[in-house]
Amino acid sequence: MINKPKGTYDLIGLDSKLYQYICNTIDNYMVNYHYDFIRTPVFEATELFHRTVGDNTDIVTKETYDFIDRGERKITLRPEGTAGVVRSVIENKLYGNRNDALKYYYIGTMYRYERPQAGRYRELTQFGVEVFNSSSIIIDAEVISMGYNILKDLGIDNFTVKINCLGDSLSRNNYIKALKDYLKPHINELCEDCQKRYETNPLRILDCKIDKDSLILKNIPNITLYLSKDSLEKFNKLKELLTLLDIDYEIDNKLVRGLDYYDDVVWEYTTDSENLALGGGGRYNNLVSNLGGPNLPAIGFGMGIDRIILELKKILPQENNIIGNIDVYIMCVSLEEKMHGVKIAQDLRLNNIITEINNNDLSLKAQFKIADILKAKLLLILNNDDLAKGLINVKDNVTKEEIKIDEKEIVDYILGNL
Ligand code: HAM
Numbered sequence: 257m258i259n260k261p262k263g264t265y266d267l268i269g270l271d272s273k274l275y276q277y278i279c280n281t282i283d284n285y286m287v288n289y290h291y292d293f294i295r296t297p298v299f300e301a302t303e304l305f306h307r308t309v310g311d312n313t314d315i316v317t318k319e320t321y322d323f324i325d326r327g328e329r330k331i332t333l334r335p336e337g338t339a340g341v342v343r344s345v346i347e348n349k350l351y352g353n354r355n356d357a358l359k360y361y362y363i364g365t366m367y368r369y370e371r372p373q374a375g376r377y378r379e380l381t382q383f384g385v386e387v388f389n390s391s392s393i394i395i396d397a398e399v400i401s402m403g404y405n406i407l408k409d410l411g412i413d414n415f416t417v418k419i420n421c422l423g424d425s426l427s428r429n430n431y432i433k434a435l436k437d438y439l440k441p442h443i444n445e446l447c448e449d450c451q452k453r454y455e456t457n458p459l460r461i462l463d464c465k466i467d468k469d470s471l472i473l474k475n476i477p478n479i480t481l482y483l484s485k486d487s488l489e490k491f492n493k494l495k496e497l498l499t500l501l502d503i504d505y506e507i508d509n510k511l512v513r514g515l516d517y518y519d520d521v522v523w524e525y526t527t528d529s530e531n532l533a534l535g536g537g538g539r540y541n542n543l544v545s546n547l548g549g550p551n552l553p554a555i556g557f558g559m560g561i562d563r564i565i566l567e568l569k570k571i572l573p574q575e576n577n578i579i580g581n582i583d584v585y586i587m588c589v590s591l592e593e594k595m596h597g598v599k600i601a602q603d604l605r606l607n608n609i610i611t612e613i614n615n616n617d618l619s620l621k622a623q624f625k626i627a628d629i630l631k632a633k634l635l636l637i638l639n640n641d642d643l644a645k646g647l648i649n650v651k652d653n654v655t656k657e658e659i660k661i662d663e664k665e666i667v668d669y670i671l672g673n674l
Pocket residue numbers: 335336337338368370375376377378379380381382384385386514515533534535536537538555556557558559560561562563
C-alpha cells in the first residue's frame with residue numbers, strides 16, 4: 257500500500273466540512289471588505305523566496321521544497337503566499353495609475369519541510385491578504401481587525417492579537433546595533449541557533465523558543481525605545497484605532513516574526529492554549545521596490561486554515577448545526593416513487609433547500625436512519641397511493657407530526673416550515 261507523504265493529511269470527513277465553512281466565511285468577508293481574489297502559482301523560481309522571505313530565515317534555509325525542473329530551472333514550492341503576490345503585482349503592473357489601495361486575498365496550499373506535529377504540516381493551507389499602495393493606519397487597522405473579526409465570527413474566542421512595531425529601516429538598524437552591543441558579552445550563553453543568528457539575523461533572537469526564559473532575553477533592550485518619532489506616533493495612533501474598533505490586543509515587544517521582509521507594525525493571532533499562531537502578518541513597505549518594482553508600501557497577513565480547523569474541533573459542541581445537516585430527506589422505494597422523488601429534489605434544490613434523496617436501494621428503515629444521521633429537518637415519505645392523488649406525506653423529523661401536502665405546493669410549504 258502507498259501511504260500519504262509525511263506531514264500531509266487528506267481533507268476528509270469533519271475536517272473537509274470545516275474547511276468549507278471557513279472558506280465560505282472568508283469569501284463572504286472578502287466581498288464586504290472589498291478584496292479581490294488572486295491566484296499565483298504553487299511553484300516559483302527559487303530566487304524569489306531568497307529575495308523576499310530572506311536568505312537567512314529558517315523557512316528558506318531549512319524548510320523549502322526545492323527541485324530542478326526538466327528545463328534545468330531552480331524551482332521551489334511556495335512556503336508562503338506573499339512573495340508570489342508581490343511578484344505578480346510587479347510583473348503584471350497591477351498598480352497601474354491608481355492612487356487608492358490594491359487589495360488582494362488568496363486561499364492556497366504552501367509547503368514547508370518542518371518537523372510534523374499537530375498543527376504543523378508540510379503541506380498547509382493559508383488564507384492570506386496583501387494590500388498595496390497605502391501606508392495609512394486606516395489600512396493597518398482594517399487588515400488587523402478583519403483577521404480578528406473573521407476568527408471571532410468563526411466561533412474562536414480564546415486567542416489574542418499580539419502587536420509590535422519594528423519601525424522604519426533607520427530605527428531598526430539603530431535597534432539591531434543596540435541589541436548586538438547588549439548581547440555581545442553573553443553570546444556563549446545563547447543556544448546554538450541564536451549564536452548563528454547573532455551574525456545573520458539578530459532580531460530573531462528575540463523570539464527564540466529555547467532561550468525565551470533566560471535572564472538575557474528577559475532584560476533585552478526594548479525595541480519601542482528605538483522607534484523614530486514618526487514610527488512611534490503612527491503606532492500610537494494605530495493602537496487608538498484598534499481600541500475604537502473593539503479589538504483586544506496586547507503589545508509584545510519581542511514579536512519579530514520569522515520572515516525578513518517586515519518593517520513597522522507586525523502582529524500575530526495566537527491561541528491561549530498553545531504556542532501555535534493562527535495567523536500573523538505585518539507591513540513590508542520596502543519589499544516591492546527591493547524586488548525591482550515601484551515604491552509601493554504594503555501590508556498583509558497569513559492565517560493557517562489547518563490550525564483553525566483544529567481549533568474549531570476543540571470547541572465545537574457535539575450537536576452542532578454548522579455542518580453537514582440537511583433540510584429535507586426524500587424517502588422513496590418503488591421506481592415510480594423514485595422518479596417523482598428526483599423531480600421534487602431538483603425543485604427543492606433550485607430553491608436553496610438542502611435536499612437529499614434515497615440514492616441507493618435502501619429499505620424504508622435504512623432511509624430513516626440515514627435521515628437521522630444527516631439531521632434532516634423534514635422527511636418527504638413518498639408512496640404510490642398518495643402520489644396518484646397528487647399528495648406528498650411530509651413528516652417533521654423533530655416533532656414527528658405528519659401532514660399531507662399538495663405536490664404543487666410542496667416547495668412553498670417547505671420554505672415556510674424550515
Ligand atoms: P507565517 O507566520 O509564516 O507568515 O505563516 C502564517 C500562518 O500560516 C501561521 O500563523 C500559521 O497559522 C500558518 N502556518 C505556518 N506554517 C505552518 C505549518 N507548517 N503548518 C500549519 N500551519 C502553518 C506568512 O506566511 C506570511 N506570508 C504572512 C504575511 C502575509 N505577511 C504579510 N503578508
